[in-house]
Amino acid sequence: DGGITQSPKYLFRKEGQNVTLSCEQNLNHDAMYWYRQDPGQGLRLIYYSQIVNDFQKGDIAEGYSVSREKKESFPLTVTSAQKNPTAFYLCASRGGNFNEQFFGPGTRLTVL
Amino acid sequence: EDQVTQSPEALRLQEGESSSLNCSYTVSGLRGLFWYRQDPGKGPEFLFTLYSAGEEKEKERLKATLTKKESFLHITAPKPEDSATYLCAVPTNVNFGNEKLTFGTGTRLTIIP
Numbered sequence: 001d002g003g004i005t006q007s008p009k010y011l012f013r014k015e016g017q018n019v020t021l022s023c024e025q026n027l028n029h030d031a032m033y034w035y036r037q038d039p040g041q042g043l044r045l046i047y048y049s050q051i052v053n054d055f056q057k058g059d060i061a062e063g064y065s066v067s068r069e070k071k072e073s074f075p076l077t078v079t080s081a082q083k084n085p086t087a088f089y090l091c092a093s094r095g096g097n098f099n100e101q102f103f104g105p106g107t108r109l110t111v112l
Numbered sequence: 113e114d115q116v117t118q119s120p121e122a123l124r125l126q127e128g129e130s131s132s133l134n135c136s137y138t139v140s141g142l143r144g145l146f147w148y149r150q151d152p153g154k155g156p157e158f159l160f161t162l163y164s165a166g167e168e169k170e171k172e173r174l175k176a177t178l179t180k181k182e183s184f185l186h187i188t189a190p191k192p193e194d195s196a197t198y199l200c201a202v203p204t205n206v207n208f209g210n211e212k213l214t215f216g217t218g219t220r221l222t223i224i225p
Contacts, residue, residue: 040217088153102158
């Protein structure tokens, strides 16, 4: 069953802590993306990766870091430098008949 | 800068009452327009891709159309299960063939039984 998985579904973080969000895909897609979604705003791009061992900053990369050591995996670390990390985080990969992006189920991060 | 604007922000319809959602865009060289459906607390689900003005695509009660400046998502005789937020997005080349999607803020559609 092909798709994208994200874990955990809910994550609570204390201020000053780094946390890592997992994203795994078995669609054999090269390109992967991380977005942040806030109420009343569109999805905003944090980081993207077109190929293993390469990634680029998106529009709001400050306070975040990523790695792409395997084609299937693209974890996102939310660092303590991110001033307002409470949000819904979505991972996506690109492929398919129309070169569309497929999304995972999301991780809701709350800072306590 | 590429921009995508969706209207209305929210729409409430009676079951069976047809209507349209709008997505207007400003991009340098349109290379497609995507429609997604998003249910609360879930990731967006791909619906359609449109590539050229005049193109139409249908799926059950939904039909997407594209002009040179905007796209419409027509919903015919909607049912309560069509309630969701509908997002549109356009791809943008960032560098060296890398691509990102620019999203609108969505239309939150509620179908009342």
